[in-house]
Each structure stands twice: as structure tokens, then as C-alpha cells.
Amino acid sequence: MTTIILPPYALGLGCTIDHMDGDVPVLGCDYGPRVAGRPGFWHGGALSGLLEMAAVTAVRSALGIDMHRLKPVNVSVQFMRGGVQKRTYAVGRVIREGRRLVNVSAEAWQDDRAKPLARAEMHVMIAAAKG
Amino acid sequence: MTSSASSNFEPGAPFDFATVADAMKIMGHSAWLDMKRHAEGPDWVEIALPWHADIVADADSGVLASGPIISLMDNATGIAVWKKRGSFLPQVTVDLRVDYMRPARPGATVIGRGECYKITRSFAFVRGVAYDESIDDPVAHVVGSFILVGGETPA
Secondary structure (H helix, E strand, O other): OOOOOOOHHHHHHOEEEEEEEOOEEEEEEOOOHHHEOOOOOEOHHHHHHHHHHHHHHHHHHHHOOOOEEEEEEEEEEEEOOOOOOOOEEEEEEEEEEOOOEEEEEEEEEOOOOOOOOEEEEEEEEEEEEOO | OOOOOOOOOOOOOEOOHHHHHHHHHHOHHHHHOOOEEEEEOOOEEEEEEOOOHHHEOOOOOOOEOHHHHHHHHHHHHHHHHHHHHOEOOOEEEEEEEEEEOOOOOOOOOEEEEEEEEEEOOOEEEEEEEEEOOOOOOOOEEEEEEEEEOOOOOOO
């Protein structure tokens, strides 16, 4: 199993690797002031951040740890349900892993994985091998 | 950004960017990111996102993570809808797409300019850019839509 180190932003937001779903890390993030938008609900941006992190983490775990610099190219987020004051989970799924570009999607949910709060489609560039 | 940003906002009250800015200073995610009112026009607003060490993607490079850019643009485009409608009416983000042109310069404040370019009876369409030094050299472009909840806007 690869060791995934989350970026400072993810840790600041309160994200941790909650558990593994097969080979893919599932991120979890508690509700708190740092993710709050309108009273009682998650901020759409915080939810998007969690989705992006889950997407990039899925790419990292597919490629192997820290061998590559990853650059987000674009992301499209769809918001489907308001996130209430609960721990929220997100997992990414690599759809296609090319030599330079990875297509990845991610979903976020609370109690019921079949009822996602939001989903993201993302393109991530594999920029260069580190070092 | 969904609905009112603060329980102090009276639904239907005239829009005032300063009221939103005061709420951003003390409320939740926007306060954590330290977002500030920067500029405004008839159908657009600009919000400033100062650089912070704890919102970077990589501690070594100091490059801002992409997440805070989405939050900045969600706020800027959502507030632009209020600005165009002229009042605090509830709305919900339906989707938002962000294209990342280049990394923001480490240490630089990023400005998010959100514009509401079309409102129908039930939808608002938005676009925007995030930039640091010059709006002609953006960090990111965004496009998105909001559904208007309750109180429809006369087309």
C-alpha cells in the first residue's frame, strides 16, 4: 500500500484518509467552521476542494507514490444536495490513465453513498517525474 | 455559495456588498480563507483571497491549492448574481467548471472576478476569472450556473 501525504490545504480543511476502498483512499472530513457556508451547511467551495483532493489522491495512488508532479487542468463540479453538519466522505475513480493525462471523477456523500452531495470530473496532467 | 451567507440577511433585502463582506470576515469557510471585498460593478464583483501558508498545495513551492480558487470563484460568481438581481434572494450553485491556466504566484493575493451575464426566471449564468497581477494573465477561468429558489426574478 502506498503512503499518501495530503497537502497542507487538505489538512487545514480537516481532511484525513478515512479508510481504503480496495486500492483507493476514501477521504473523510468533519463538519466545522472551516468548511461551513450558509448556516448549517457545507460551503460549495469546501466540498469542491474535498472532491478535488479525492480525485488527485486517487490518481496518486494509481500512479504510485510521489513519482510524478500532478497539475490540475480543469474540474467540473455538480452540486446535487446540500451538505449538512456531518462528516463527509469523498473518493476518486480513475477513468482513464494516459501517459500525460488522467481522466478522473470523484463523488462526495454523507450517510448514504448512493445519495451523493456533489460530483466532480477532472483532468490531471502528469507533468514530470520528480527529482 | 448557496442561499444567504448570514442569518442577518433579510431575504429580498436590497443587495449590499459590504454586508456580505462583513459576513465573510466572520463566517466559516470564507473567514478561514480570509476573503475580502475588492471591487464591484453592475453585474460583477471582485473578492480578494490573500495567500496563506496553510492553504497551499505543496509546502515547498508555496503554490496555492486549487480548492481555495474554487471557493473564491463560487463566492464571487454567487455574489455577482445577487448584485445583478439587486437583492438577497436565495439561490443554489448547480455547477461550476474551473480551468486552471497557471499556478498563482506564491505569496500573491488572488483576485476573483465573478460576473452574472444572464438571468432567466429560474436560472443565473455566471463566468469569471481569477488573477493575481493582471486580469489579462488569469490564473483560472470559470463558468457556472445557479438555480434561483423562491422569489423568481422578472425576466
